[in-house]
Amino acid sequence: MFFVTTKGKHVYSEPNYKEMDEIFLLFGKETKGLPEDLLQKYINKTIRIPMRPTLRSLNLANSVNIVVYDVFRQKNFEGLEEISSYFDK
Numbered sequence: 001m002f003f004v005t006t007k008g009k010h011v012y013s014e015p016n017y018k019e020m021d022e023i024f025l026l027f028g029k030e031t032k033g034l035p036e037d038l039l040q041k042y043i044n045k046t047i048r049i050p051m052r053p054t055l056r057s058l059n060l061a062n063s064v065n066i067v068v069y070d071v072f073r074q075k076n077f078e079g080l081e082e083i084s085s086y087f088d089k
Contacts, residue, residue, distance in 0.1 A: 008048030017074040030060040
């Protein structure tokens with residue numbers, strides 16, 4: 001399990017997701033994020049998206065897309081259609 005937060009100690013692309021059978025990503029509310037006591041308890045499992053220091057945070061949906069896409073990318077898009085067959089008809 002990874003806790004996605006602006007206070008994360010690791011970059012979201014650091015974990016080797018390819019080696020993991022199950023991956024759980026926990027995102028907090030867009031307005032509050034995850035509870036601080038939870039983050040402190042699992043500080044070594046916190047990940048973040050690199051951002052400019054002047055930005056507070058990214059939109060939650062965009063953050064989910066960035067992290068989940070990297071999980072799929074590392075797993076070579078396993079189970080996903082890579083090339084469209086739309087024009088092969």
